[in-house]
Amino acid sequence: MALKERVERLTQTKAWYGELPVESLYTAGIAGERFFRTLKDNGEFSGTKCKCCGIVYVPGRIFCERCFAPLEEWLTVASYGTLESWTVVYVGLDGSRLAEPIIVGLIRLDGASTVLVHRLGEVTPDTLSIGMKFTAVLKPKTKREGAITDILYFKPV
Amino acid sequence: MGRRVAIVGVGMTKFVRRAQETGQELAYHAAKMALDSCGLHLGQVDGVVLGSAPDSFDGVHMKGEYLSPGAGAWGKPYMRCFVGGATGVFSVINGWYYVASGLFDTCLVVCEEKMSSFQPHAQAAFLTIFDHTTERPLKPNLLWIFALEMNRYMSTYGLRKEDIALVAVKNKNNALDHPCAQIADKVTVEEILKSEVLAWPVQRLDVSPVSDGATAVVLANETVARRVTDKPVWIEGVGWALDTAYWTNRDLCYPRYVEEAARMAYKMAGVTDPRHQIHVAEPYDPFDYKELHHMEGLLLCGKGEAPQLTVDGVTRRDGELPVCPSGGLLGVGNPISAAGLMKVAELFWQLRGEAGKRQIARKAKRGIAQAWGDLMQVGAVVVVGI
Amino acid sequence: MNKEKKIEFPGTGLSDADFKEGRVLTTRWKVDARYTWDAGVAIGRYLEGIKKGVILGVRCYKCGRTMVPPRIFCEWCFRNIDEWVELKDTGTVNTFSLCYVTWDVKRIKxxxxxxxxxxxGASPGMGIMHLLGEVDPQKVHIGMRVKAVWRPAGEREGAITDILYWKPLEK
Structure with a gap:
């Protein structure tokens, strides 16, 4: 496992060990606040549409990155969509073998121009194909906290 | 020296301790405002320069890539530059280069910082700017190097803290008239001298805050500039230089790298007598003594003389050489790169007579903005004029 | 004369309470960033010296500087250094601070x-960053002569902290 290898034979005088003590607290932002509140409270996926470019961004944004128009028109898109790509992940962040592989997919929700990356569940890799329909499985409403993890995974329709 | 380059539009967000907006959203607001201010749309931008300080503040690695949509970089040539605190002014130099060279006709320059993301305090991020083997084990903090530099500066020239504190009084007071200001205040020298000692001689009110915010400027060549505005602010000279990263090997009493950067910019601008040919200055002021240190490096006065100019009121908005009429980092706030670029924005407004309540009393045709960074060794200077 | 355009500047400031009371959605993340930094050729040798209680410097014959911390090249002349030299464990305070805040902004008395x-033994102006100790903070001054206080030889680990601090040189 190349990822796990650490340089072990250094003497104390030749190396210095340390950490970068970085911890971050991110705000969801103006658009993110609305997207995640809607997900938390209504279990719905909301986006913004650019009238100039016709793109529907999900999650919604306050601006169109292509034409820089401010986006104020919010709409709700479906909580199901099409699998655009997928992969099966066998190793964790530190390079160690996962007990259970994770399936990750790109889902284009019906009504959205953009894709979401999330986990796929209730499905095995050998049955996956691009173009399949998937739908979101959310945490129960009382457990939702307004985060991307309020979506547990997407499962085949 | 290449083609003429003008600043034709500026935009900025409020500087706040914690913004609800994401970094992308802050960048967008500033960039959009800058484009709107000169009637250009994104399609008319040839390239984008982004300035942003260490990734660890926002907590986003490859911050340039993350911020790109908000900076207006979709589908465009896009360059991120970073020289620590000097980034804000250095980003303008980067943008200037692309337009002066003829590569682009227009260039959008965007600077963003969201320091509030760092927990519990952005100060800790600075630990890792010190050498990991010979300095970090001593658990240094950023205040050390400022305090060490300030002490050396004061001792070399026999300066008094109460004279230096006047810079904080002036800048925080100037910022009362800045609609984006974070810590504008009417403070007195006495309050500053009584404020908490952080790292002597640095006290709480000698220091600028940590901030969130974004600033953007639009650069254009002469043809575009004349079309979109009747008051282009020309970039007359640019300069940058750095000293050795072995910061304990040089005398901290004088920023030689700032002088070198200034000389480069003055030469390009045809400025031979900066004390008379520079009418307004926005030197970098993360700490009150830094404004003075940098005025000296910019050759706006002799070594050790800047405090006296402040005492004499020369650097007030109604003085002969207004310095930091914006309110500076000490008053408006210090979202690192965005704060440096705010200084350029201030010169834009001042030279065009659009600074409102902050408008300086004297007639000004030429100004200088300067920012400083890395481990006390980078100077970036831009001379602008009308 | 002053045409201040009436612009609304964007930006939404939040208070501590907005976070504490959950009025805005947030995500918290701690980066697991552990490193093994190589000391490098020059600093590796510097630390070996320190472990033995010796401060090493390097000399460049072209500019004549004796430098510390040591490096394998002279950054002025941009050539290899010519010689390693033993420096003294005494020196002069170039500048100092009295710091009441730790690196992570905790207050200390x-x-x-x-x-x-x-x-x-190094060229004038060639300093290193370190700490002073065994001294009344109010008596520290620029130009003060100081001497390294070493960790006992058996306890040294080849780190800059093998010098505990520097104390005033007795007259």
Whole structure:
């Protein structure tokens, strides 16, 4: 496992060990606040549409990155969509073998121009194909906290 | 020296301790405002320069890539530059280069910082700017190097803290008239001298805050500039230089790298007598003594003389050489790169007579903005004029 | 004369309470960033010297400087250094601070005294950053002569902290 290898034979005088003590607290932002509140409270996926470019961004944004128009028109898109790509992940962040592989997919929700990356569940890799329909499985409403993890995974329709 | 380059539009967000907006959203607001201010749309931008300080503040690695949509970089040539605190002014130099060279006709320059993301305090991020083997084990903090530099500066020239504190009084007071200001205040020298000692001689009110915010400027060549505005602010000279990263090997009493950067910019601008040919200055002021240190490096006065100019009121908005009429980092706030670029924005407004309540009393045709960074060794200077 | 355009500047400031009371959605993340930094050729040798209680410097014959911390090249002349030399463990305070705040912004009662110390035997102005100790903070001054206080030989680990601090040289 190349990822796990650490340089072990250094003497104390030749190396210095340390950490970068970085911890971050991110705000969801103006658009993110609305997207995640809607997900938390209504279990719905909301986006913004650019009238100039016709793109529907999900999650919604306050601006169109292509034409820089401010986006104020919010709409709700479906909580199901099409699998655009997928992969099966066998190793964790530190390079160690996962007990259970994770399936990750790109889902284009019906009504959205953009894709979401999330986990796929209730499905095995050998049955996956691009173009399949998937739908979101959310945490129960009382457990939702307004985060991307309020979506547990997407499962085949 | 290449083609003429003008600043034709500026935009900025409020500087706040914690913004609800994401970094992308802050960048967008500033960039959009800058484009709107000169009637250009994104399609008319040839390239984008982004300035942003260490990734660890926002907590986003490859911050340039993350911020790109908000900076207006979709589908465009896009360059991120970073020289620590000097980034804000250095980003303008980067943008200037692309337009002066003829590569682009227009260039959008965007600077963003969201320091509030760092927990519990952005100060800790600075630990890792010190050498990991010979300095970090001593658990240094950023205040050390400022305090060490300030002490050396004061001792070399026999300066008094109460004279230096006047810079904080002036800048925080100037910022009362800045609609984006974070810590504008009417403070007195006495309050500053009584404020908490952080790292002597640095006290709480000698220091600028940590901030969130974004600033953007639009650069254009002469043809575009004349079309979109009747008051282009020309970039007359640019300069940058750095000293050795072995910061304990040089005398901290004088920023030689700032002088070198200034000389480069003055030469390009045809400025031979900066004390008379520079009418307004926005030197970098993360700490009150830094404004003075940098005025000296910019050759706006002799070594050790800047405090006296402040005492004499020369650097007030109604003085002969207004310095930091914006309110500076000490008053408006210090979202690192965005704060440096705010200084350029201030010169834009001042030279065009659009600074409102902050408008300086004297007639000004030429100004200088300067920012400083890395481990006390980078100077970036831009001379602008009308 | 002053045409201040009436612009609404964007930006939404939040208070501590907005976070504490959950009025805005947030995500918290701690980066697991552990490193093994190589000391490198020059600093590796510097630390070996320190483990033995010796401060090493390097000399460039072209500019004549004796430098510390040591490096394998002279950054002025941009050539290899010519010689390693033993410096003294005494020096002069170039500048100092009395610091009441730790690196992570915790307040402390007794100040730490970081200083740049010019090392005897190196060229003038050649200093390292370290701490002062065994001294009344109010008596520290620029130009003060100091001497390294070493960790006992058996306890040294080849780190800059093998020098505990620098104390005033007795007259």
């Amino acid at each position: 007794e100040p730490q005294i970081p200083a740049v110390i010019e090392i005897d």
